[in-house]
Amino acid sequence: xxxxxxxxxxxxxxANGQAMARSDAQSATDHSQALRxxxxxxxxxYIAVFAVFQIVVITVFALTVMRVKSPKxxxxxxxxxxxxxxxxxxSPSLNLxxxxxxxxxxxNFGRYKFEESSITVVYRxxxxxxxxxxxxxxxxxxxxxxxxxxxVTTANSDLGNDVSSGFVTLNTISTLRGKVxxxxxxxxxxxxxxxxxxxxxxxxxxxxxxxxx
Numbered sequence: 001x002x003x004x005x006x007x008x009x010x011x012x013x014x015a016n017g018q019a020m021a022r023s024d025a026q027s028a029t030d031h032s033q034a035l036r037x038x039x040x041x042x043x044x045x046y047i048a049v050f051a052v053f054q055i056v057v058i059t060v061f062a063l064t065v066m067r068v069k070s071p072k073x074x075x076x077x078x079x080x081x082x083x084x085x086x087x088x089x090x091s092p093s094l095n096l097x098x099x100x101x102x103x104x105x106x107x108n109f110g111r112y113k114f115e116e117s118s119i120t121v122v123y124r125x126x127x128x129x130x131x132x133x134x135x136x137x138x139x140x141x142x143x144x145x146x147x148x149x150x151x152v153t154t155a156n157s158d159l160g161n162d163v164s165s166g167f168v169t170l171n172t173i174s175t176l177r178g179k180v181x182x183x184x185x186x187x188x189x190x191x192x193x194x195x196x197x198x199x200x201x202x203x204x205x206x207x208x209x210x211x212x213x
Contacts (some may be wrong), residue, residue, distance in 0.1 A: 106138035114178030
């Protein structure tokens with residue numbers, strides 16, 4: 001009986017070694033799974049960060065580049081070429097020729113092409129002349145400058161008081177209609193409005209103030 005017990009002892013180290021091998025294999029497997037899990041988590045984090053970055057880029061692009069604003073049409077200076085007044089008490093009159101520098105400010109990330117238009121000159125609510133504005137293009141985020149020449153004349157009973165004071169106020173109103181071209185693919189219609197007022201010093205024959213809304 002003792003011999004049988006002694007004969008069974010050599011098999012114990014083999015069983016222990018087998019268990020240890022299984023334990024090492026399980027440990028290696030767990031470590032490998034943990035590494036793969038970390039890689040998956042890292043990959044998901046990278047994807048999430050990239051997605052957020054893309055959303056931010058698209059949002060900024062939509063709010064800046066793709067957002068179309070209305071251009072601004074203004075008169076910046078006026079030079080008097082000819083000016084005559086008639087202080088006839090019955091029907092005072094004014095004859096004026098001027099050269100105006102106009103600007104079209106395009107705030108968009110695309111060129112603005114506008115059609116031929118005109119500037120209406122108004123004195124005390126009465127239209128006294130029109131100035132032609134040729135069609136043109138304002139480049140991307142740039143201001144286009146151009147000069148126009150106008151001839152206006154009026155005979156108005158209210159003119160006598162202004163001539164006597166030495167100052168006449170005129171209004172200029174206009175609308176440019178055109179399209180903004182984004183990346184040569186997208187076209188959006190936009191109008192540029194003008195509403196300016198300038199005061200003429202009749203004695204010195206110069207324009208002292210220009211105000212635009």
